[in-house]
Structures are given as C-alpha cells and as structure tokens.
Amino acid sequence: MSHIPADHPPIRSPKIGVLLANLGTPDGYDYWNMRRYLSEFLSDRRVIDYPRWKWQPLLQTVILAKRPFSSGANYKSIWNHDKGESPLMTITKDQTAALAAELPEVMVDFCMRYGNPSTESKVQAMVEAGCDRILFVPLYPQYAGATTATANDAFFAAVTKMFRAPAVRTAPEYFEHPAYVAALAESVREAWDAMETKPDVLVASYHGMPKRYLMQGDPYHCKCQKTTRLLREALGWDKDMIHTSFQSVFGPEEWLRPYTVEHVAELARQGKRNIAVVAPAFSADCIETLEEINGEIREAFEHAGGETFTYIPCLNERPTHIRALAQIIREQLQGWI
Structure with missing residues (x-):
C-alpha cells in the first residue's frame, strides 16, 4: 500500500x-x-x-x-x-x-x-x-x-x-436445527443411562413469560412446545414421558403454565417419585438452572413427597x-x- x-x-x-x-x-x-x-x-x-x-x-x-x-x-x-x-x-x-x-x-x-x-x-x-x-x-x-x-x-x-x-x-x-436436537437428546440419553434409579418422567423446564405476551403474538410458547416434541421424537419416547413447564415467574400477572415449581410438586403427589429436569431454553447453566431448578424447584418436589430429583445440565461446552x-x-x- x-x-x-x-x-x-x-x-x-x-x-x-x-x-x-x-x-x-x-x-x-x-x-x-x-x-x-x-x-x-x-x-x-x-x-x-x-x-x-x-x-x-x-x-x-x-x-x-x-x-x-x-x-x-x-x-x-x-x-x-x-x-x-x-x-x-x-x-x-x-x-x-x-x-x-x-x-x-x-x-x-x-x-x-x-x-x-x-x-x-x-x-x-x-x-x-x-x-x-x-x-x-x-x-x-x-x-x-x-x-x-x-x-x-x-x-x-x-x-x-x-x-x-x-x-x-x-x-x-435454532431449536429445530437437527444438530442442536441431536446434541440435546444425547445429553438426556447419557444422563438417563448413568442413573441407577430411572426417572418416571422428564420435565423440560423453560424460562417463563407473561401469558399476555403470547396473546400479543410472541411465538416463544409454541417454540418451546415444539422443542419438547422434537426432543421426545429424537429419544423415541412416548408422549407421557416428557412434560413441558415454565419457571422464573415474576410479578402479579399470569405467566405461561404450568409453572415448573408447582408441576413437579403435583407430579410427586401423583406418585411420580423419581423425576429428571432439563432446561432446553438455556445454552449455558446459570442462576435459573443451578439455583432455581436445583434449589427451589428440587425442594418443592421433595417437600411434596418426591424421592429422586436429577437435574440434567445445559449443553454448555459439550463437544x-x-x-x-x-x-x-x-x-x-x-x-x-
């Protein structure tokens, strides 16, 4: 130059x-x-x-x-x-x-x-x-x-x-990208294989939002539901083996339901004493997964009579x-x- x-x-x-x-x-x-x-x-x-x-x-x-x-x-x-x-x-x-x-x-x-x-x-x-x-x-x-x-x-x-x-x-x-779905399914499958007591159900817990946002046109709720379906299909499981719920409710108005903290307690009362929880909306573990899911949500399940609660980590830096x-x-x- x-x-x-x-x-x-x-x-x-x-x-x-x-x-x-x-x-x-x-x-x-x-x-x-x-x-x-x-x-x-x-x-x-x-x-x-x-x-x-x-x-x-x-x-x-x-x-x-x-x-x-x-x-x-x-x-x-x-x-x-x-x-x-x-x-x-x-x-x-x-x-x-x-x-x-x-x-x-x-x-x-x-x-x-x-x-x-x-x-x-x-x-x-x-x-x-x-x-x-x-x-x-x-x-x-x-x-x-x-x-x-x-x-x-x-x-x-x-x-x-x-x-x-x-x-x-x-x-x-990118929730429906085949490579992402495959990585998510692999993480669940590996965790499942490592558990001595197999869970009765897997709860896919997503970060919540006010229901009003859904009614105004935000597609998040539908994307979460589809993520759960794609994960279930990749695992080859029946519909009743995976549930979708929403966490991190804030404020007085109604948010997307069911709320994870209430849903896991209800599962325990229904006799589902062993569950696992995965958080497909998070690309990395954070306060909502490490403290809320593994703390507040775990405690709600155990206080309702649940016995084995397993949190499956986010994908993080998995290869x-x-x-x-x-x-x-x-x-x-x-x-x-």
Missing part, C-alpha cells in the same frame, strides 16, 4: 466477526453490583413493558431496595469463587474459546445483553480489529422478544454508533453442542466465507 499517505489512519486487513450473545451476569453478588445489574435488566421494555411512569418508581424505590439482597445470596451460592465470576460467565468464555478453535477463519467473541462485557464494547472492539462484517449470534435456541429480540436491539444500537459501520447479519433461532453451534454459524456465514 505504497500509495497511502504517511499520515493516513492505519488500514487493517478485513476480517469477519462472530459475536455470541447471552443474557448477562452481575460483576459481583454484593448489593451495588446486583442493583446495577437488576436495574438494567428490569428496565428493559422488552422484559417489563409496563409504562415507565408507573414501573420505574416501583422498581427503583421498592424492588431494588430489597431484591439485590436475595438475588445476591442466590448468586453467592453458585458463584465461581476461584475465578471471581458467575458460572454463566465461565461457561460462556469456554464456549467462545471452543468455537474459536472450531472456526479459525473468523474472529469469535462474546458479549452480554446486560452487564459486562457489553454489546457495544465488543462491537467496537471487533470493528477496531478490522471486522467489516459481523454475524451476531444470540445464544437462545427459541426466539422470544425478551431474549433474542432485545439482544438484537442492543446489537443494532451499537452498530449505529460506529463511524465505519460493518455489514451485519443476525442468526435466527456436540459446540459442533452444532459451529455448523449453524457456518450456514449463516454462507456468501461471506
């Missing part, structure tokens, strides 16, 4: 970036870190769509006065103290490293919708590294406005701030999961690579 003037800004070789995105995590489990994280999360209109004039005073003066303490205690119980971070952060880093090894032809990094590293900071870093094309990959198998859509919102907002905006693509939901994600990413990069 001898024709470039000496005072010209440096020109980097063009690169393709793949930016993974997950929900997020607080930087610590103390009150102020939890408050900052929860404030950002619960202020997202995709998550809580109440009018701001009504919601923000309640959030800032009542909810965030107490909830950071209880949420912080829950995070402390699962915290990766050796690395000083949440399990979601540790696992996402491991997934990113594994995918970078699978996809050496592109730059792979990750961001969080809430907390750090922020979407904007990672888009900026990719652009500065020379990425003129970026594929954004929300790590949510099923689309929902409160997950996939809000992650895309943050990505597009970050791109608009770039002086030299890259060409961009967003990866779609079949990484290969499935790599295949999905390569398909979305067609025409660029």
